[in-house]
Each structure stands twice: as C-alpha cells, then as structure tokens.
Amino acid sequence: MGKEIQRKSDLIAATLREIGAKGTLNVTVGQIAKRAGVSPGLAFHYFGDKEKLFLAAMRSILTGFRREVVEALKGASGSRARIEAVLQVSFAKSHFEEGAVAAWLNFYVLAQTSAEAQRLLTIYHRRFNSTLLHDLRPLAGARAEAAAERIAGLVDGLYLRFALDRTSVDSAPAIAQVMAALDIELSAK
Amino acid sequence: MGKEIQRKSDLIAATLREIGAKGTLNVTVGQIAKRAGVSPGLAFHYFGDKEKLFLAAMRSILTGFRREVVEALKGASGSRARIEAVLQVSFAKSHFEEGAVAAWLNFYVLAQTSAEAQRLLTIYHRRFNSTLLHDLRPLAGARAEAAAERIAGLVDGLYLRFALDRTSVDSAPAIAQVMAALDIELSAK
DNA sequence: CGAATTGTTGATTGACGAGTCAATTAACCA
DNA sequence: TGGTTAATTGACTCGTCAATCAACAATTCG
Structure with missing residues (x-):
C-alpha cells in the first residue's frame, strides 16, 4: 500500500507548511488536513493524535538532516573537510525555511514535557556531537x-539567532562564524 | 497606587510559574489568575490580553537579567574578569528554573510572529553582544x-542544550565550556 | 457620614478545536 | 459480477478558553 505512505507523507509536509505559516503548534488538524487535501479524520486515523503527527513531522526533519549529512560526508575527504561539510549542511537554506524553523522552535518547547520529543532531541544532540x-x-x-561540544553548541546558538533575525537574508555569515570558530579551536595550543 | 504594581507583579510571577509548570504558553488566564490569588478578569484589566501578559513576564526576565549583569560588572575589574562575570550571570541557577526556561522557549516561538517579541529579542541580542x-x-x-558574536551564540546554544538536558544537574559544565571558549578566543593569534 | 472614584469579581458568551464514529466510497478479488 | 475489505469522509460531541461586562466591594475625600 503505497497509498498509506503517500498520505502520511502528504500530511507531514502539510504539517510543516501549516506550522511554518502560523509559527506555532496552535494550528488545527483540520487546517493541516485541508492543506494535504484530505479530511481531518484521516489525519487522526493515521497518526492517532496531533502530537504524534507533529513528532512524525519532526522525525522527518531529523532523518532528512541525517541523510544530508551522510551525503555530504561522502564527498569530503580529510577530517577538516568532513567537519566543514557537516557545518555547511547544518546551515543549508532548507533549514531556514519557515516550516523547519517553526518546527524546531516548537520542538524545543515540546521537549520539556513530552518524553518522546525529549528522546528525539537527545538522539540528535548525541549524534551531532x-x-x-x-x-x-x-x-x-x-x-x-x-571542542565538539562547543562547536555543536555554537551551531545551535547561531542557528537560533540567525533564524530569528529577520534582517538576515542568508546564512553565509553564520557559516563563516562556525568555520572561524573551528579554525580557532584547531589553531589553539 | 502600590496596589496596582503589586497586583501586576503577582500576575507576572504567577504567569512564569504557571508556564513553567505546564511548559507551554497553553495555560489559561484563569489558571494564572488563580495562582496569583485573583480573578481572571483582573488579568485582562491590567494587561489587556494574554500575549501582553506574557510579554510583560518576559520583559521582567530580561530586565532582571540586565540588572544582574550590571550588578556583576560592578564587582569585577579588568576586561577579562568583566567578561567572566557576564558569563557567570548568564548561566546563573535562576535562569534554569522551570519558569525561566519555559518562558524563553515560548518567547522564541512567539518571536516568529509577534513584532513586540521580535523587538525585545533583538534588543536582548544587541545588548548582550x-x-x-x-x-x-x-x-x-x-x-x-x-569573537563577541561567537561567544554570544555559544551562550545561547549551550543554554538551550543544558536547559533541555534532563540529565544535567547544574550549569557548571556549561560555564566551564564558555570560559574555555573565551580562553581559546583570547589565546588565538 | 455619604458620594465619588477606583479596584475587583466571576458568571457569561461566543467561538473554536480535538477526537470520534457511523456512513460512504474505492479497491480488490474470486 | 457481486461480495468483502480497506480507505476516507465530515458532521457531531464535548470540553475548553479568551475576553467581556454588569455588578459589587473597597477606598478616598469633602
């Protein structure tokens, strides 16, 4: 049944777009379903409840990110180049799209109270480190x-700052900053 | 009218405690008012609507932080010591209390769509830098x-990671990490 | 004291939204 | 083809909540 997979993935995409448009998790399942061209009931049928739908969307972001990292690592040789590749991916344009930013921010909020969100976040932290x-x-x-902890922290912090800074257009300065930090870490005695 | 000031500050404190307890901005004004020992109507009377109440609470966190920084700077002499003092304050225990963490995370979410939240956040970023x-x-x-941008970003990122890491008990490792980053920044040629 | 002002209440309204479920439609297969 | 199962609908329920407002209490002051 490719049908089920298709529908789920439509709903996940619609979730990200809807959350991105509203900025918050306070969107109705009806609105999401409408965007996916499907009835509200179907979203509940496939995902159980709204939180599970959102977590599925977040999982799709995280696995997408993972996939991009793996891909980038294939094309990089040498430790230094590999680290740079990971950092490039971390600040790729796609992560600054509205849906992704809104998803991340709301994910942080949810991680305070949802065990599953907390779990996913910990996995992301550990893997990235x-x-x-x-x-x-x-x-x-x-x-x-x-050094790894510091770089990872810096990535998260700069992401936050740049994603929320409406005056900033592209992520090049953020990338430059992490690269500079990497230089400094490596040149330090 | 010390009465009004008292009530407002009770409501703000109750807002932070309630948000901290629930983790989210999805708390009712009634719950907040109850915590403050006051009727729901009074919260609206003083703050107009729920978002304004939350922003007032956030402003109180930001001015509190500012006050702590100024205070800490008074007791520090020498550039290096002053920077360390600021970083110490940034990771003070009070900022890891539930209310503060939940307020910050929800503030980030709100900053995507509320001009006033965006404004406050920009001011915080600029001042800290x-x-x-x-x-x-x-x-x-x-x-x-x-270097200032990097340190500021690192502070935000480490704060996020440590505030959301349930296994971490105190902020000492985070502080140590920022201090180490400072060392590295300063020792780099 | 009593009138005027200010502070406070909490019941109420109107709108909304998560989740359910009985009914409908599509897909499959013998 | 008809019969069976799976996919999908959307109206409905039941609870919830932001915001209002008319009424009531407290305080101030002449």
Missing part, C-alpha cells in the same frame, strides 16, 4: 570532546 | 566583533 567528534579527534586529540 | 564587545575590544582588538 559524535559526528563532529569523530573528525575532531585526529585534529584536536584530547581536546576533541570539549 | 555589545556588553561582550566592550570588554573584548581591549583583549582581542580587530577580532573582537566576531
């Missing part, structure tokens, strides 16, 4: 763990 | 601007 760590190790040795 | 910049200038010279 260890991806960086893997290639920092040969470059930074014993200081790699701490 | 320029506070850091002031004392980085003599230490980092021409690289101070970029």
Whole structure:
C-alpha cells in the first residue's frame, strides 16, 4: 500500500507548511488536513493524535538532516573537510525555511514535557556531537570532546539567532562564524 | 497606587510559574489568575490580553537579567574578569528554573510572529553582544566583533542544550565550556 | 457620614478545536 | 459480477478558553 505512505507523507509536509505559516503548534488538524487535501479524520486515523503527527513531522526533519549529512560526508575527504561539510549542511537554506524553523522552535518547547520529543532531541544532540567528534579527534586529540561540544553548541546558538533575525537574508555569515570558530579551536595550543 | 504594581507583579510571577509548570504558553488566564490569588478578569484589566501578559513576564526576565549583569560588572575589574562575570550571570541557577526556561522557549516561538517579541529579542541580542564587545575590544582588538558574536551564540546554544538536558544537574559544565571558549578566543593569534 | 472614584469579581458568551464514529466510497478479488 | 475489505469522509460531541461586562466591594475625600 503505497497509498498509506503517500498520505502520511502528504500530511507531514502539510504539517510543516501549516506550522511554518502560523509559527506555532496552535494550528488545527483540520487546517493541516485541508492543506494535504484530505479530511481531518484521516489525519487522526493515521497518526492517532496531533502530537504524534507533529513528532512524525519532526522525525522527518531529523532523518532528512541525517541523510544530508551522510551525503555530504561522502564527498569530503580529510577530517577538516568532513567537519566543514557537516557545518555547511547544518546551515543549508532548507533549514531556514519557515516550516523547519517553526518546527524546531516548537520542538524545543515540546521537549520539556513530552518524553518522546525529549528522546528525539537527545538522539540528535548525541549524534551531532559524535559526528563532529569523530573528525575532531585526529585534529584536536584530547581536546576533541570539549571542542565538539562547543562547536555543536555554537551551531545551535547561531542557528537560533540567525533564524530569528529577520534582517538576515542568508546564512553565509553564520557559516563563516562556525568555520572561524573551528579554525580557532584547531589553531589553539 | 502600590496596589496596582503589586497586583501586576503577582500576575507576572504567577504567569512564569504557571508556564513553567505546564511548559507551554497553553495555560489559561484563569489558571494564572488563580495562582496569583485573583480573578481572571483582573488579568485582562491590567494587561489587556494574554500575549501582553506574557510579554510583560518576559520583559521582567530580561530586565532582571540586565540588572544582574550590571550588578556583576560592578564587582569585577579588568576586561577579562568583566567578561567572566557576564558569563557567570548568564548561566546563573535562576535562569534554569522551570519558569525561566519555559518562558524563553515560548518567547522564541512567539518571536516568529509577534513584532513586540521580535523587538525585545533583538534588543536582548544587541545588548548582550555589545556588553561582550566592550570588554573584548581591549583583549582581542580587530577580532573582537566576531569573537563577541561567537561567544554570544555559544551562550545561547549551550543554554538551550543544558536547559533541555534532563540529565544535567547544574550549569557548571556549561560555564566551564564558555570560559574555555573565551580562553581559546583570547589565546588565538 | 455619604458620594465619588477606583479596584475587583466571576458568571457569561461566543467561538473554536480535538477526537470520534457511523456512513460512504474505492479497491480488490474470486 | 457481486461480495468483502480497506480507505476516507465530515458532521457531531464535548470540553475548553479568551475576553467581556454588569455588578459589587473597597477606598478616598469633602
């Protein structure tokens, strides 16, 4: 039944677009269903409730991100280049689209109270750290763990700041800043 | 009319506690009013609507933070010590209390759509940057601007990660990480 | 004191939304 | 073809909540 998969993926896409348009999780399942060209009942049929629908959408963002990272790593050789590739992906345009930004921000809110959201967030944190760590190790040795945490934190922080800064048009300055931080981490004695 | 000021501040405190307890902005004005020992109508009387009440609560967090920074700066001499003082304040225990974390996260969400929230956030960003910049200038010279942006971003990012990490008990590791980043920024040629 | 002003209440309204479910339609298959 | 199952609908229920407002209490002051 490719039908079910299609419908689910339509609903997930509609969820992201609707949340992106309104900025908040306060959108009705009816609005989402309408955007997906489907009846409200179907969304409940496939996802159970609104939170599960949103978490499915968030999971799709996270796996998409993971896929992009893996893809980028294929084309990069050398530790330094691999780290740069990951950072490039982290600030790719697609993550600054309205749906993605709104999803992330609301995901943070939900992570305070939903065990499943908390779980997903922890996985993301760990994976991102260890991806960086893997290639920092040969470059930074014993200081790699701490450096990876700092870079990861910086990525999240700059993402927040740039995503919410309406005056900023593209993410190039954010990328430049993380790259500079990487330089500094690596050149430090 | 000390009465009005008292009531407003009770309502603001109740707002933060209620939001902290629920994690979300989805709390009723009635619940907030009850916590403040007051009728729902009074909250509307004083603040107009729910969003204005929340923004007033957020403003109180921001001015509190500002006050703490100013206070900490009084007791610190030397650029380096002043920066460290600011960073210490940024990760003070009070900012990790439930109400504060929930307020910040929901504030980010609101900043996407509310002009007033956006405005407050921009002011916070600018102020924090320029506070850091002031004392980085003599230490980092021409690289101070970029360094200030990076430190500010790192603070936000680490705050996010630590505030949402249920396994982390205190903020000492976060502080250590920012301090380390500061060291690295300053030691870099 | 009593009138005027200010502060406060809480019942009420009107709108809305999550989730259900009985009914309908499409897809499949023998 | 008809009969069976799966997909899909959308009207409906039941609860909820922001915001209002008419009434009531407290305070101030002449």
